[in-house]
Amino acid sequence: MATIKERDSKVIWHPYTPMKAWPEAIAIVKGEGLYLIDEDGDRYMDAISSWWVNLHGHSHPYIAQKVHDQMMELEHCIFAGFTHEPAVRLAERLLEILPANMKKIFYSDNGSTAVEVAIKMALQYWNNKGFKKKKLVALQNAYHGDTFGAMAVSGRSIFTEAFTEFLFDVEFVPFPAKGKEGESIATLKEILQKGDVAAFIIEPLVQGSAGMYMYTPDVLDQYFRLCRKFDALIIADEVMTGFGRTGPLFACDQIDTMPDMVCLSKGLTGGAIPMGITACSQAIYDAFYDDDRMKMLYHGHSFTANPTTCAAALASLDLLLTPECEHSRKRIETAHAAFAQSITGNPVIKDVRQMGTIIAIELNTGSTAYHSNIRDMMYLFFRERKIVMRPLGSIIYILPPYCITNDELQHIYDTIKELISRLMAHGN
């Protein structure tokens, strides 16, 4: 009997994978807490929460039980003209913890669609109100997803290169790197002053895919206040930062000014089943509440508010909102901080940055390109040591499920230190 790995290469096309160079995938047969277990019985530590989705560990029995129970009751039903308890309850519970001005929940399927919905809401909001505001503004190097609208508001990069001519124009503001915050804020102001900006979309406090680049809550608050002043809508893309990754439940909780829309996905269901959400303020909703049918939002996916997925999200919230989970996040934050201190100043390290449970180490290795040799070397280094890592160019990061223990964290830190020693020995 052929292995899963062998059968895979005959029929599967993997995401973000150069299939010629990387034909082989590791076949996972079981998930257990921090671990992914392959068909040979090898146990991999999932240091990046499987692309940042997993919050409480794999195959969590509590989430699994709730999903099973919901499946037996109502697995799915159309969400136009019909509703159900899991969708209503999830919306009620999310609105309790989201920024206070969020009043309505629109369901979709993933992070990219949550962003698409927000973009459509923003553009149609102004149209419905009779204003000619059509410009979207984003941060340079942002990543908001892979569908066309989401690509358009993302930085132009190798991810978008093949599609550049099909992407609508977006104005980009320089990233507020340390010492360059003033320049970035001034650029946003200059753009907003023209009065034609429909919305500003941003990954609050951490640009994930760009390389876990972080900036201060003060800068975020200044951006938001400028948008308020010049009447541009604010879309906070919390697809990665949501559900405690940066410390508090949402990155936006670290500032006073509130966004008009919040995009959620990834950790929303604890990483168990895909789901996207676009939360919005009453003002946004009201602009679509009209006798004129042309003012409604023409958007919806077949699996909108799937009850089974809602059950997973409700179960994940039960776990997330316990004091134990909050304690775990603080424990991870403290451990990361001590590790950061222990490696700072090393000549092969360009920068160490941390926020909440996210830590990133940028290496001084010449090329920072997504497909650089150093990136592949590091990926294989961790894979051989049974740690799931996907370096972003020369940047390695840990973004673990909250169930990770201090010993498991220490093992990952020690492996990173081994890599650093090796790089030093090779004169990098």
Ligand SMILES: Cc1ncc(COP(=O)(O)O)c(C=O)c1O
């Ligand atoms: C900030 C942000 N927005 C949107 C997305 C897209 O989410 P998805 O991959 O679920 O479409 C991502 C994915 O990494 C993300 O990090």
